[in-house]
Amino acid sequence: MRLHRLHITAFGPFGGTQEVDFDDLSAAGLFLLHGPTGAGKTSVLDAVCFALYGSVPGARQGGSLRSDHAPPGTRTEVKLELTVAGRRLEVTRQPPWQRPKKRGAGTTTEKAQSWLREYHAPAGSWKDLSRSHQEIGEEITQLLGMSREQFCQVVLLPQGDFARFLRADAEARGKLLGRLFDTRRFAAVEQRLAERRRAAETRVRAGDAELLADAHRMQQAAGDLVELPLPDLAPGAPGLAEAVLEWAAIARSTARERFTITRCAQSATESAQAAADRVLEDVREVARLQHRFAEARERAARLEERSGAHREDRTRMERARKAEAVAPALGLRDATGAEHRRAADAEARARAQLPDTFTDAGATGLATAARKAAEELGGLESARRGEHRLAELATARQALDRQERADDDVLQDTEHWLSEWETSRAGLRTRIEEAQEAATRAEQLAVQRDPARSRLSAARLRDQLAGDTDEAHARVLAARERATDARAHWLDLKEQRLAGIAAELAAGLVDGEACAVCGATEHPVPARKVEGHIDQRAEDAALAAYQSADEQRTEEERRLGVVREALAAATAEAGDTPTGRLAEQAAELERRHAEARAAASGLHAAGEALRQAEHEHGRRLTAHQEAAVRGASRAARKDALARETAALEGELAQARGSAGSVAERAAQLERLVSTLTEAADAARVAADTAQRLKDADARLADAAFRAGFDTPQAAADALLDDVAHRELQRRLDAWQQEEATVRAVLAEAETAAAAHRPAADVRAAEETAAVAVRRVREAASARDAASRRCTELDRLTQRATASVRRLGPLREEHDRVARLATLAAGTSADNERRMRLESYVLAARLEQVAAAATARLRRMSAGRYTLVHSDDRAGRGRSGLGLHVVDAWTGRERDTATLSGGETFFASLALALGLADVVTDEAGGVRLDTLFIDEGFGSLDDQTLDEVLDVLDSLRERDRSVGIVSHVADLRRRIHAQLEVVKGRSGSVVRQRGAG
Incomplete structure (x- = not known):
């Protein structure tokens, strides 16, 4: 892999666009990357890593990649051109950022973007390969053959990490x-073996626990039958399965012996029970016959005592049968008499409701008067309809009066509201205009308020950082002094140790063995350690203290630089205006903005009030017009109702006569017709029932005489109702049946013979049989318990045997996996x-x-x-x-x-x-033609530095270039190709100088 060019825009400390030509730097083989602390040397390496993998090295992840010095409209971008695996590629990455909105205020988020292009030499142009983050990452990782962590460790050589690696x-x-x-797969194998061992051990222990549970169930099933205790072994212990199966075999054999004994005992008790049952049956039969004979003798005596009452019942039954011939006539006489009484009472009630003029009138006269009253009632039908219509007219006139009063109220209300309409509308429009002006004023003040806030925040930060700068400067001076003291102390100890190094060498001399310095085998006067001798441990401790103090000094200087940069940025933004003055200006803007917003908040309410007022104006104007129209039509309607009412009142005065109304006169006539009709009907019914009663008395007297009774009353007294007749017949039949039954029992030969035998003792026989039944039940219960014990023990033994067979392969697997897991984990004895x-x-x-x-x-x-x-x-x-x-x-x-x-x-x-x-x-x-080495050269002397640079320079023989990141001033004279990072108030810039 060889780097060619790097373009950085708005990335880290670089506010603008910077370009690094690695081809020019790599021409000499070695090049130097230097600059002051915090300038951005590491950010150049971060940009390379970000271009390749889309993220920066692990220690610097999580922060924002965008430069704080970049203009708001400039997007952060890193573009790297490199050659890897014979292919020339260009990777461009843009992280997500907040850009200003194109319209309006505020920002919007732009998503991250990536491009991958490849240079096509024959065509002399770049070819787009992908714009997917995932595809580009997979392609780069595959070409380089390294993850981001490996790249940062191999290409960007962090010397501090390897120094710690040497001492770790x-x-x-x-x-x-x-x-x-990437040996995670081997760690995964160790973890997998450990998991399998734990899983196998869990399964074995679970199987043993289940086996022990079955053993305890067998012990509960056996009860106190087996005196031998269960094996005292825990789950997973060797020999557990054999011990449980051996104990189960003993329990099963003992249970079978107990079952044979209980079965024999049950057979003996069943034979004794059968004999006792036969004896009990014979005794019960004799006792039954003796009781039957005694009971028959007692029943015969009771029949003799009731013989007189039986003769009276037979006489009463004969008279009742004769009276049954007179019963129809008696029933007819009673029904006719009751009907006549009801008819007479109804006639009396009807005549009591008639006027005095109809007291002596007969049925015919009453019917004639009823017809005349009905004819008069029919003539009042048309008058009743007129009276109903008159009531409807009165209701209509009342409704018109109510409508007239309501319309008068509407007219007065709407006229008053409409007279104030123009004034109200003008006031609402004034409120809307004032709120609109306040909203415009609030927007103008909001634009002025945000810069004032920013300047105030920057001024407060400026004041705070001014104090932090003084404190940081004091800490730097103190750290430098401590580092100087520690270095002097270390050098003193080192010099003392070198002075007494002979004593240390002499401590390892042995007579007869060659000296490591001079080679002599005799050591007549070896050096001795003096008091206060400085050994290697003391020197190392002093060196560690010096290195710690030097690191603390470097850290304090870095913090001082960070604070000074932050102070410069805050001062540039806030200016020289005092913080109090800026706070007053910001507070004044806040107050004016709040007042304007409060005034503008009523804009919506004022507009809504105007809309509702206009709607109310239209509604009230419509209501006023509708009320006027209804008043005009109502006057004509009231005149028509008055004329119709006058005509109806004249007709009704003639029809109702002396009554209060036509309805009252019609009600009087309806009551009179009903009363006359009811009285005429009652008079006719009473006359008819009186004649039928006379005929019924004559027929009853003739029927009683023929049945042999002196009077009809005597026949009525002899007559029985159904209940009494059935009861009397039941007593007569029961007497006859009881008499026949008693005679039959006393005539039985077997019963008479049993009566002459001694009294049977049933209770003794029953007790003997009960004892035999109890013994049979106890024996059967014992046999069933023994059978269930055998069955349960057999079932649990089969289950335990199956568990032992199932656990065999699991135990073998556990032993095998455990050996492998302990061997891979390094805990095995092997x-x-x-x-x-x-x-x-x-x-x-x-x-x-x-x-x-x-x-x-x-x-x-x-x-x-x-x-x-x-x-x-x-x-x-x-x-x-x-x-x-x-x-x-x-x-x-x-x-x-x-x-x-x-x-x-x-x-x-x-x-x-x-x-x-x-x-x-x-x-x-994969060839790594470009490497970077970070710091550490300051600890070398001139000779060692030359040797190290010779080694690095020899990498050119393999066509490699090495970039050294260092603060050592001597390297600037020795290495001509340089990339300098210069920091400034507006961000850092790079200055490049080639080998020539």
């Missing part, structure tokens, strides 16, 4: 290598180095990286240092990711964390270049 433990190294070489599967893969990658880095590290260190990979365990942790450095001067191997600052830099640089080679090879051999 195995866990931290594993995280970085895992991101670069894994001697406790190395995880992912660590094993990463160790192989680290070994390749160390080999590739050593080739450059030896050259940078003049052949002194070599990086080697180690599988040894560190402390109690796991092994596989150890990294050591071999010092050729001492011949010893030590941890990379013991390297000094300069040694750490070129070791980390060699490691970064080696890692780039390995990742490149793994990505399919």
Whole structure:
């Protein structure tokens, strides 16, 4: 991959459009990217990453990519031209942004856009490939063979990350290598094996728990039959299945023996029960016959006592049968008498309602008077219709009077309202005009208010940042002093240690072994450590303190630069006007704007009031006209009603006579006709019933004489009603039936013979039979319980056996998966180095990286240092990711964390270049022709710096170009191709100088 050109517009600190020609910079092989803190050196690298992957490196994600210095109408854009895999491509990306609206105030959101083009050499033109974010990202990732994380680690070499990598433990190294070489699949294998082990263990334990539950059910089914306790084993314990099945076999055999015993006992009790039942049956039969004979003797005695009453019942029955011949005549006489009484009462009531002139009139006279009254009533029909019409006319006149009063009220109200209409309308129009003027004034003040607010906010921020700048400057001075003191302390300790280094070397001398310095095998007077000797640990601690203080100084200087830039921006926006003055101006604008808005808020209400008033004007004008029209038509209607009323009143005065009204006269006649008719009918009915009563008395006297009774009353007394007749016949029949039954029982030979035997003892026989039944029931219950116990034990045993068969493959799978999971996780006893599967893969990658880095590290260190990979365990942790450095001067191997600052830099640089080679090879051999190295050169002396630059310069042999990001002033003299980033009040700009 080779970069050609980069165009940046409104991105990061760059307010305008900047162009970087990497072809010109790369001609010399090495080029320098420098500039003051906060100018935007890193933003150039961010732009490259954003163009390729659509996002910036992980540590700088989440913020806005748009430049605060860019004009509102300029869109943020990054365009990168590069060659990868033999194809020349151009990638353009525009993040989403808030642009000003084309019409009106405010902003609107523009979506993110991307373009991918390829240069077609034969045609000499660019060809569009895609405008999809996803397609462009997949195409770039496939061509480069690296993810965004790998690109940022390999192409944009972050020296600080690799310095930490050298000092980190195995866990931290594993995280970085895992991101670069994407070993997540191996970690996923470890996790999958662990999940499968847990799942298999869960299934085995669940199966064992189910087996133990069945064992407890068998124990409950067996009860106290088996004295042997259940095996005391937990789920998952070895031998659980065999112990449960063995206990189940013992329980089943014991239960079958108990079942055989209960079955024999049941047969014996059933035989005893049959014999007791036969004896009980014989005793009950004798007792029944004895009771039957005694009961018959008692019934015969009771019949003899009631014989007199029986003879009286037979005599009464004979007289009742004779009286039945007189019953029809008696019924006719009673019905006729009752009918005559009702007719006489009705006649008396009817005559009591007649006038005195009709008291002695007969039925015929009453009927004649009724016909005359009905004829007079028929003549009043037309008069009644006229009277009804007269009432309707009166109601109509009342309705007309009410309408006239209502119309008078309407006319008075509308005339008063219409007289004030013009004044009200003029007032409403004035309100509308005033509200419209206030709305225009509010819009003008709103335009002036927003800039005033912005200036006020900027002034307050300016005042705050002025104080923050003084505090930040003081912190910078303090941090510089602390860094200077710490460096001086470290250099003092280093000088003291070098002075006593002989004592340290002498501490490792052994008689007979060669000295590492002079090679002698005898050591007559080795140096001794003096009091206050400075060792490696104290020097390293002082170095760490100095590095921490230096980092703190750098951070405080960066913060001071940020605060100063923010202060300059706030001062440029707010000017020199005091904050109080700006606050007064903003408050005055707010007050005037609020007053104008309050006055303008009544515009809608005033317009609505005018519309309602105009609608009300039209309604009232229409009501006034309609009321006038109704008054004219009402006068003619009232005259016609008056004429018709006068004509009807004359006719009705003649028809009603002395009555109050025609209806009252008609009601009098209707009552008189009804009363006369009812009295005539009642008189005729009373005469007819009197004659029928006389005939019925004669027939009753003749029927009583023929039946043998002296008087009709005697026949009536002898007559029985249905209930009494049935009761008397029932008593006579019951007497005869009881007499025949008693004679039959006393004549039975078997019953008489049983009566002469001793009294039967039924209770004793029943008790004996009950005892036999209870014993049979107890024996059957015991047999059923034993049978159920056997059945339940057989069922649970079959279930437990099936569970054991089912658990066999699960146990085998669990053992196999557990061995694999512990081996992959590094916890197995077979894994001697406790190395995880992912660590094993990463160790192989680290070994390749160390080999590739050593080739450059030896050259940078003049052949002194070599990086080697180690599988040894560190402390109690796991092994596989150890990294050591071999010092050729001492011949010893030590941890990379013991390297000094300069040694750490070129070791980390060699490691970064080696890692780039390995990742490149793994990505399919994609050439990385452009690399960037970020800072760290300030820790090198002149000789080491020359050696490092020689190594970087040698990359040109592979047609590579390397960009160095550094503040070191000496590099500006050594490297001629430079890209300088210059910051200013309106944003940063780039200045490029080629190798020539």
